[in-house]
Amino acid sequence: MRITFVTSNEHKAREAAGILAGLAEVEHIPLEIPELRHESVTEVAAGKAAYAYSVLRRPVIADDTGLFIRALNGFPGTCSAYVQNTLGNNGILALMAGYADRSASFKTGIAYHDESCQRSFTGSIQGTIVLPRGCNGFGYDPIFETGGKTLAEMNMEEKNRCSHRAIGLHALRGWLAGEE
Ligand code: ITT
Secondary structure, three states: OOOEEOOOHHHHHHHHOOOOOOOEEEEOOOOOOOOOOOHHHHHHHHHHHHHHHHHOOOOOOOEEEEEEHHHHHHOOOOHHHHHHHOOOHHHHHHHHOOOOOOEEEEEEEEEEEEEOOOEEEEEEEEEEEEEOOOOOOOOHHHHHHOOOEEEEOOOOOHHHOOOOHHHHHHHHHHHHHHOO
């Protein structure tokens, strides 16, 4: 089975190829997809996958991910890409100055779309916002700690055992395996 992962983010595609290995070959197409405004990563991912399918007409997956910080009422949520590009991790840390509650969740919506069906899956993990540590990964990984390590202190195999994206992709993998 061959699936096209449509994302401007090569790290996402690499993580997905690792998790779907042996079941599906993941081809990465770096298409820029217009994003719906919605509070749910799962809804945004479904919109991205529908758009990608309408353009490519082959089985696609899309991912939408957000960091939801409790003390900031869920900010940046589904605006995480914009906030990463504007404020960055240092800006997030500055916004959190003075907050004792550092808890946050990372959520990923994974959406699959082909000629006959559309399915969405969600993965979520809890963690803590910390000063940057580690140099693996991307985006918010250096400031998100879970199980004693930041995601940037994990190699891809470790991150793929516990991450929000891994949970969503394993759900997709299970469903695809059942469909075969
Ligand atoms: P798409 O083309 O797939 O939309 P994107 O990087 O813009 O790629 P999102 O809209 O899902 O993706 O934006 C999520 C933001 O959160 C973006 O800044 C990412 O770098 C960051 N992010 C996504 N997954 C992450 C992860 O596993 N670890 C750390 N940061 C992540």
